[in-house]
Amino acid sequence: MESDRIINKTINLKTEHSDSNITVSVKDHNFIRLDLIANEDNILEAKEFEKMIKNSEQLVRSSDCYKHVKHVLIEEYGLNHCMYYKNITVDVDKLEMHHGPIFTLYDLCEIAAICILKRNTELTVFRIKRLVLLWHLENIVQLMILSKNVHDAAHLNSKTKGKQIKSMFLDHRSAFGDLATFISEYYRYFNIKHIMKIKRYLDEYSHNIEKEDKESLYFKEVLKKWEVVM
Numbered sequence: 001m002e003s004d005r006i007i008n009k010t011i012n013l014k015t016e017h018s019d020s021n022i023t024v025s026v027k028d029h030n031f032i033r034l035d036l037i038a039n040e041d042n043i044l045e046a047k048e049f050e051k052m053i054k055n056s057e058q059l060v061r062s063s064d065c066y067k068h069v070k071h072v073l074i075e076e077y078g079l080n081h082c083m084y085y086k087n088i089t090v091d092v093d094k095l096e097m098h099h100g101p102i103f104t105l106y107d108l109c110e111i112a113a114i115c116i117l118k119r120n121t122e123l124t125v126f127r128i129k130r131l132v133l134l135w136h137l138e139n140i141v142q143l144m145i146l147s148k149n150v151h152d153a154a155h156l157n158s159k160t161k162g163k164q165i166k167s168m169f170l171d172h173r174s175a176f177g178d179l180a181t182f183i184s185e186y187y188r189y190f191n192i193k194h195i196m197k198i199k200r201y202l203d204e205y206s207h208n209i210e211k212e213d214k215e216s217l218y219f220k221e222v223l224k225k226w227e228v229v230m
Contacts, residue, residue, distance in 0.1 A: 056128035101170035
């Protein structure tokens with residue numbers, strides 16, 4: 001109940017404390033709310049869990065560490081062009097960092113949340129953020145630098161699966177990051193949605209690429225262990 005809450009206000013932020021949770025919101029912007037602690041009541045609600053994952057995703061994107069990773073890819077690794085259309089540079093279009101082609105940033109936050117829960121650690125958006133950023137620094141998540149237009153098209157493509165629309169296929173060999181290591185270390189925290197994402201990508205890969213590479217064959221072996229029908 002509202003009467004059970006303690007409400008504190010700072011210049012721009014308002015925090016609401018209850019026995020089981022802390023919610024931080026930006027004053028005058030009700031749509032920006034962060035539930036910081038998952039408890040037995042709200043983590044079992046799908047909508048509450050989804051909200052927590054989206055809040056974690058927002059924290060990751062707005063962090064200095066996230067911006068540093070993008071800067072390193074562009075400036076130090078020379079990825080100063082679109083990895084889909086290599087002739088598009090920052091002079092032609094804005095360059096953005098894309099998670100994929102298999103796991104999105106939302107997927108990574110979701111996997112991190114499952115990992116934290118299964119380790120019997122209190123689940124908070126800050127713990128999710130910390131683990132996901134650690135994966136970025138360890139270079140075990142797939143990242144691609146894409147032009148803004150290509151990036152927008154890639155996300156549009158992901159929302160139209162199953163419809164009769166020509167796919168934009170992103171080759172995982174062009175991505176930066178060791179996804180094989182990520183899978184081998186964290187597969188036990190995948191749910192069926194994550195497993196099926198790998199399977200669907202491999203189906204697309206087989207359709208678009210004539211010869212399979214070592215990494216995609218490894219992914220298939222992992223799927224066989226999970227007894228997913230190929």
